[in-house]
Amino acid sequence: MIFDEEINQTIRYIKPSGIRKFFDIAATRKGVVSLGVGEPDFITPWHIREEAIHAIEKGRTFYTGNKGLPDLRKGICDYYKRRFDVDYDPDKNCIITVGGSEAIDIILRTVLKPGDEVILPTPAYVAYAAIIEMAGGKVVEVELKEEDEFKLTPHALRNAISENTKAVILNFPGNPTGGIMTGSDYRKIVPILKAHNIFAITDEIYAELTYEGKHCSIASFDEIKDRVIVINGFSKAYSMTGYRVGYILAHQDIIDMALKIHQYTIMCATTPSQYAAIEAVNNGDRDIEEMFLSFKQRRNYIVKELNRIGLKTHMPQGAFYVFPSIQITGLKCEEFCEKLLDEENLALVPGNAFGDAGEGYVRISYAYSLDEIKLAIEKLEHFLGKYR
Ligand SMILES: Cc1ncc(COP(=O)(O)O)c(C=O)c1O
Known part of the structure; x- marks a missing residue:
């Protein structure tokens, strides 16, 4: 080159x-x-595709507000309450992004200062390490072991923490291992995250594919909720990969900052896809x-x-x-x-x-x-x- x-x-x-x-x-x-x-x-599913088609037919093809359509944000907050018992306010705590991918990018760029460390349980989805580095952060890998069913153990988390630790990435159910964290698994690491003021960036894109029991979102732990940042999207749960719709749920201060990056680099997620996503989240169970x-x-x-x-x-x-x-x-x-x-x-x-x-x-x-x-x-x- x-x-x-x-x-x-x-x-x-x-x-x-x-x-x-x-x-x-x-x-x-x-x-x-x-x-x-x-x-x-x-x-x-056809009823979701149909909404995208209708949006185009009706000329709903302009930019939406930067945060995304209000009905979509409301649908997502209702969904998090309905399925995972977590409360978020559609106006204060939600941005619609271009897939979970954009959400990961803008969140890491929002929270990381140069040299901040991010604990990354690995094997991990390929984008995290690259985006952490692109955002000026330092990756600290923690090995997820088969004998621990690929869960993040309190011991492994504690050993990875330093005075520079800013955040930990949690991806459960996880790509590529399929590992999950139950409520009682999280109960063991939540006090550690709280004691060290660590952001928990939880990518819950596979939440709906939890085979035994129900998905537990770490955002349901009130004692650390302000520092939990949820990333999710429509690609996997509704088979909507090409629509490119994802979202962030987080404390208003984080959302307001991430929105600056989103508005200057993306403007808004694709409008007909957002209409399709409203149908998915409201009627796709x-x-x-x-x-x-x-x-x-x-x-x-x-x-x-x-x-x-x-x-x-x-x-x-x-x-x-x-x-x-x-x-x-x-x-x-x-x-x-x-x-x-x-x-x-x-x-x-x-x-x-x-x-x-x-x-x-x-x-x-x-x-x-x-x-x-x-x-x-x-x-x-x-x-x-x-x-x-
Ligand atoms: C763990 C994880 N997060 C995020 C994504 C990105 O998904 P999308 O940008 O399509 O929402 C993927 C895609 O494979 C993934 O496996």
């Missing part, structure tokens, strides 16, 4: 996403079966339930099959990913995925794309049809016949 020295050096040294890198290779090959992408395979049941069936099937063919796989309690150990093959995860793609035309994501703690694992998304999952299992079984 001829501009190496001239461009922003932080951006220069940020690694491109390990998922993208892998799928760029896969895209050059024919007939690849992929269980790599974290995107529901359902078409967005049944769709969530249907997709949930289908994901649960796929989860049970894939975990049973992976264990049967010899890949030790923890039963994930949420999201739509499994994270099997590939230890029996003796291969490093990138080598495993490269050979699998080469020899079986099957694309999975190496665990280390989600941080060093992911070495020894691969991520498999089961947001694919049962037929595709069955085919992938056959390919994996054939592959393991050669490498174990």
